[in-house]
Amino acid sequence: MAQAAAIGGALEERGASRGGGLARRRARIAFLLCLPLILLVLALVIYPAFYSLHLATLNKSMTRFVGLANFAFLFKRETFWMVVEQSVIFAVGAVVFKALIGFVLAHLVHRLPQRGQRAWRGMLLVPWVIPPAMSTLVWWWMYEPSYSALNWLLAGMGFAPVPWLGDPYWARFAVILVNVWYGAPFFMIMYLAALKSVPAELYESAEIDGANAWQKLIYVTLPMLRNIIAITVLFSLIVTFANFDIVRILTAGGPRDMTHVFATWAFKLGIESNDIPLGACVSLFMFPILGIAAVFILRDVHRRSRELAGVAA
Amino acid sequence: MTRWHLSRRSLLLGASGVAVAGAMLGRPRGAYAAGKLSVGFWDHWVPGANDTLTRLCREWAAKEKIDLTIDYIPSQGNKLLLTIAAEAQARSGHDILAMNTWLPGSHAERLEPVDDVMKDVLAKNGPTNPVVEYLGKPDGHWRAVPATPGSQMKGPASRIDLLKEHAGIDILAMYPPDGPATPAAEQWTWDALLAAAEKCHKAGFPFGIGLGTTSDNVDTWGSLFHAFGARLVDEKGNIVVKSDATRAALEFAKKLAAFLPADAIAWDDGSNNRWLISGKGALIFNPPSAWAVAKRDAPQVAEKVWHHPAPKGPKGRFGPYLPYYWAIWSFSPNKSAAKSLLAHLSTREAAEQLVAASQGYDIPGYLSFNDFKTWNEEGPPRGTLRHYPPTKDQILSIAAAPAPHKIAEQIYNQATITKMIARIVQGGDSIDKAIAWAESELEGFMRG
Numbered sequence: 142m143a144q145a146a147a148i149g150g151a152l153e154e155r156g157a158s159r160g161g162g163l164a165r166r167r168a169r170i171a172f173l174l175c176l177p178l179i180l181l182v183l184a185l186v187i188y189p190a191f192y193s194l195h196l197a198t199l200n201k202s203m204t205r206f207v208g209l210a211n212f213a214f215l216f217k218r219e220t221f222w223m224v225v226e227q228s229v230i231f232a233v234g235a236v237v238f239k240a241l242i243g244f245v246l247a248h249l250v251h252r253l254p255q256r257g258q259r260a261w262r263g264m265l266l267v268p269w270v271i272p273p274a275m276s277t278l279v280w281w282w283m284y285e286p287s288y289s290a291l292n293w294l295l296a297g298m299g300f301a302p303v304p305w306l307g308d309p310y311w312a313r314f315a316v317i318l319v320n321v322w323y324g325a326p327f328f329m330i331m332y333l334a335a336l337k338s339v340p341a342e343l344y345e346s347a348e349i350d351g352a353n354a355w356q357k358l359i360y361v362t363l364p365m366l367r368n369i370i371a372i373t374v375l376f377s378l379i380v381t382f383a384n385f386d387i388v389r390i391l392t393a394g395g396p397r398d399m400t401h402v403f404a405t406w407a408f409k410l411g412i413e414s415n416d417i418p419l420g421a422c423v424s425l426f427m428f429p430i431l432g433i434a435a436v437f438i439l440r441d442v443h444r445r446s447r448e449l450a451g452v453a454a
Numbered sequence: 455m456t457r458w459h460l461s462r463r464s465l466l467l468g469a470s471g472v473a474v475a476g477a478m479l480g481r482p483r484g485a486y487a488a489g490k491l492s493v494g495f496w497d498h499w500v501p502g503a504n505d506t507l508t509r510l511c512r513e514w515a516a517k518e519k520i521d522l523t524i525d526y527i528p529s530q531g532n533k534l535l536l537t538i539a540a541e542a543q544a545r546s547g548h549d550i551l552a553m554n555t556w557l558p559g560s561h562a563e564r565l566e567p568v569d570d571v572m573k574d575v576l577a578k579n580g581p582t583n584p585v586v587e588y589l590g591k592p593d594g595h596w597r598a599v600p601a602t603p604g605s606q607m608k609g610p611a612s613r614i615d616l617l618k619e620h621a622g623i624d625i626l627a628m629y630p631p632d633g634p635a636t637p638a639a640e641q642w643t644w645d646a647l648l649a650a651a652e653k654c655h656k657a658g659f660p661f662g663i664g665l666g667t668t669s670d671n672v673d674t675w676g677s678l679f680h681a682f683g684a685r686l687v688d689e690k691g692n693i694v695v696k697s698d699a700t701r702a703a704l705e706f707a708k709k710l711a712a713f714l715p716a717d718a719i720a721w722d723d724g725s726n727n728r729w730l731i732s733g734k735g736a737l738i739f740n741p742p743s744a745w746a747v748a749k750r751d752a753p754q755v756a757e758k759v760w761h762h763p764a765p766k767g768p769k770g771r772f773g774p775y776l777p778y779y780w781a782i783w784s785f786s787p788n789k790s791a792a793k794s795l796l797a798h799l800s801t802r803e804a805a806e807q808l809v810a811a812s813q814g815y816d817i818p819g820y821l822s823f824n825d826f827k828t829w830n831e832e833g834p835p836r837g838t839l840r841h842y843p844p845t846k847d848q849i850l851s852i853a854a855a856p857a858p859h860k861i862a863e864q865i866y867n868q869a870t871i872t873k874m875i876a877r878i879v880q881g882g883d884s885i886d887k888a889i890a891w892a893e894s895e896l897e898g899f900m901r902g
Contacts, residue, residue, distance in 0.1 A: 200902055201860065201901060201902060202563060202860075202902075204563065214898070214901055218898055219891075219894065220895075286715070286717035286718075286720045286721060286725060287715065287717065287725065287728060287729060287732070287734070288728070288732075304716065304717050304720070306717070306720040307716065307717035307718075307719050307720040308880075309880075312720070392720070393667065393668075393722065394667075395666055395667055395719070395720060396666070396719045396720055396876060396880065397719075397873055397876050397877060397880065397881060398873070409867075409868070412532065412535060412536065412539055413532070413535070413867050414863065414864055414867040414868055415539075415556070415557075415560040415561075415863060415867075416864070417539070417543075419901075
């Protein structure tokens with residue numbers, strides 16, 4: 142008996158050590174497979190990030206170390222604070238509308254019969270699939286100061302022309318509209334996938350309890366989609382804050398700098414005006430804002446996941 | 455039949471013999487004995503203009519036995535600007551790069567001084583115009599050689615018929631096709647332009663002058679400021695924007711802006727071209743590119759377009775001029791070949807061929823080159839470019855001059871002048887408030 146136990150123990154040990162070896166080998170293979178991506182991230186993200194940090198500490202001619210003087214200089218500039226305000230308006234405004242429109246579209250598509258759903262999904266994804274630089278050029282032609290297609294339509298209906306890109310407030314609306322048009326399908330597809338994973342029994346139970354459509358939305362759908370909403374909002378916030386192409390093509394930051402966002406203003410200062418250190422400072426300013434947003438949102442997602450895991454247990 | 459046996463020993467002996475002989479004889483003189491040279495030129499928008507430049511370079515390379523590589527880099531989408539910025543950071547790339555307006559000064563520390571080349575070139579060609587010297591010699595040394603391709607004037611391109619019909623201005627009587635400007639040209643002043651702008655606006659053909667932040671807009675309003683004696687920063691770096699001259703220029707700009715297209719504030723460098731080509735406008739400030747496109751797309755418009763000098767202001771007739779340069783990076787491994795090529799491209803013969811290839815668009819920076827026959831011959835209408843090159847009564851200018859280079863560059867690229875006007879016209883700022891805003895911006899530009 143004792144001998145059998147000893148043999149059993151030895152086998153278990155060997156099994157454990159074999160299991161450990163397998164796990165180590167798998168981890169090694171996984172690391173090797175990820176290595177090209179890690180190297181790519183190091184070369185194209187980490188190195189440029191540290192290099193821009195270095196650039197941000199140099200003087201205008203890039204000949205002398207000036208520490209944080211460039212940041213201190215920026216904080217005293219009126220235009221900088223205007224760009225901060227505009228970036229927040231642009232990113233938050235666009236993300237809110239993208240999320241709302243995506244949510245509504247996802248519900249509409251979800252309710253469609255299975256047969257026609259695929260075609261609608263495909264059509265609604267078109268804005269997100271077209272390269273933004275190309276689609277924004279088409280929007281530019283619609284807004285174009287002198288020959289706006291939209292104004293032509295408005296004139297046909299007896300309305301006065303709208304200075305889409307000539308008036309700062311209309312221009313802000315115009316850039317947000319294009320960003321919403323481009324980004325809403327992403328939200329739609331994410332929410333649609335999440336909606337499909339909500340168990341039908343939850344809706345059935347709610348129905349038995351007498352819940353109406355609004356109550357089902359508030360007490361079943363929204364809690365079940367909360368994590369995906371948080372993650373998509375975070376992802377979109379990061380991408381929208383860093384947006385360059387839409388603003389650059391439509392307004393180049395004008396009129397009177399009133400549509401500049403961080404990336405376009407950084408380009409204006411760094412590349413067009415040859416003040417690379419100041420441009421690097423502006424682009425780095427996005428990092429803490431997005432970092433703080435990411436911490437809050439991911440913490441909420443983590444807490445929610447643990448709650449759900451607790452409920453499941 | 456003899457059979458050759460190649461042993462390892464004999465192979466090694468033979469190889470070392472060849473190596474020693476090679477070393478003793480020095481470098482073999484082959485087709486490219488003088489090394490390699492890589493050049494990045496501005497990609498000219500005029501079809502065929504690049505071919506002439508390539509031919510001139512190839513002729514030189516064959517004579518000098520240089521292995522020459524030429525890239526044409528477009529300025530659209532800031533491709534050239536980004537290439538310059540990337541090569542400056544990487545300290546690697548072409549030996550020679552085309553750089554426009556402010557770039558030789560911006561990269562002065564990274565460029566090979568070309569005083570030696572310019573000494574010979576100036577001795578042969580005579581002096582450059584003052585804008586070329588201001589931008590190309592930012593620290594007392596020539597940092598780049600003036601290039602013919604891309605260098606341009608930005609005076610008015612007017613509709614002969616519309617100005618005559620609606621504003622009563624006979625532009626051909628001032629600037630005739632067969633001779634120099636007549637005494638009537640003295641009447642071509644900013645006040646005359648303002649009166650004409652009002653009349654053409656009323657007639658439904660507003661002048662197409664933009665108030666945006668791109669180069670065409672900045673150049674036009676910059677020349678107006680100079681014509682009124684308004685400067686933002688003087689040559690010593692003092693902020694002098696708060697002056698009666700600035701107030702007068704802004705007062706005038708406010709009046710003129712009332713007769714411009716309603717959305718002029720959103721105009722870029724293409725907007726004025728489209729305005730003229732569409733037949734909607736009676737005048738724009740532009741090189742002959744709008745006219746050249748109209749020749750193809752709207753010939754009925756092109757044949758009524760006349761290029762002529764800018765109007766005269768209280769301080770003179772200031773013509774906006776934008777030069778291009780060829781610069782040699784300090785990290786270039788073949789500087790002597792680079793200098794030799796630039797000297798070859800700076801001859802009168804080369805410049806004349808390049809101007810002809812550009813159909814008269816290019817204006818070389820040397821004053822003695824303003825008599826090429828191309829400008830008299832181009833059309834229709836024949837002679838439309840006769841008054842396009844600088845005339846003696848014009849003072850060539852670039853917006854933001856005479857400020858020190860690093861400050862002027864910021865004023866120009868951040869469009870401080872047009873933003874001041876936009877603040878008054880659209881933002882409702884008073885003239886004093888706009889000047890105060892500009893002062894604060896200028897203080898920021900002083901950052902070292």
